[in-house]
Amino acid sequence: MRLTLLLLASVLLSCTSPAENSEEPIVAPAPAPLPYDVHDSVPSFPSYTFLTGKFDPSEHPDFVKVAAGYTDGDPYVLHRDTYAAFERMHAAALADGIKLIIVSATRNFDRQRQIWEAKWNGQRLLEGRERADEAYPDPADRARAILRYSSMPGTSRHHWGTDVDLNALNNGYFAEGEGERIYRWLTEHAATYGFCQPYTAKGPDRPNGYEEERWHWSYLPLATQLTDYAAARLKDADISGFAGAEAAPRIGVVENYVLGVNPACKE
């Protein structure tokens, strides 16, 4: 009975958040020591430590809390420049009858590691239906399956304080009705405020990387600096500190995922 309840709870948790980001509690084994000390680290922008999210953004002087009126109720922080731009965009959208709601923002290495390892170990189902540990015994296959929607720790744009998830973690939501109006507004106006959708539909312009995410928007004046930094400095072999990190070089995580974004978001 207890096992049945656990399985049911796990399915429900996964279904409410098919993508990368939920802030639901995750039942995980006792964590290994962190590969860094969040309390000693206030990395400069840009730097390798900043890029890989190995700091506590709530303690970083460049990060600010997001006002509750902009969010789904959970606490979030953003880089202050991103936040100022988001406030301008939010006001302009509201004037057009569009309400933008932040449903995820900055997540550091450790938070991403919790999400990644829960999927790696099968505690959290992929897209609500698949146990990665059972479906993909080969580490590279398993990593690619998780990477449809979730980043490896150390490689997420959500580490940077530059990226937000808006309104719903579900492409279908943005295909009709209110969601379609919101997405159309964003595609027409977000660039005015510095925001770009990095994970557009796969195609000739974007053959590799994460699947489409209509909810994920990136503040380019900061994010392009970090993308450039990653292109120059981030190496697959340096990705470490979590279960499955050994797959990073086999799948080319930097080239295919970190740099596999909408070309318009690299300019």
Ligand SMILES: [Zn+2]
């Ligand atoms: Zn996102």
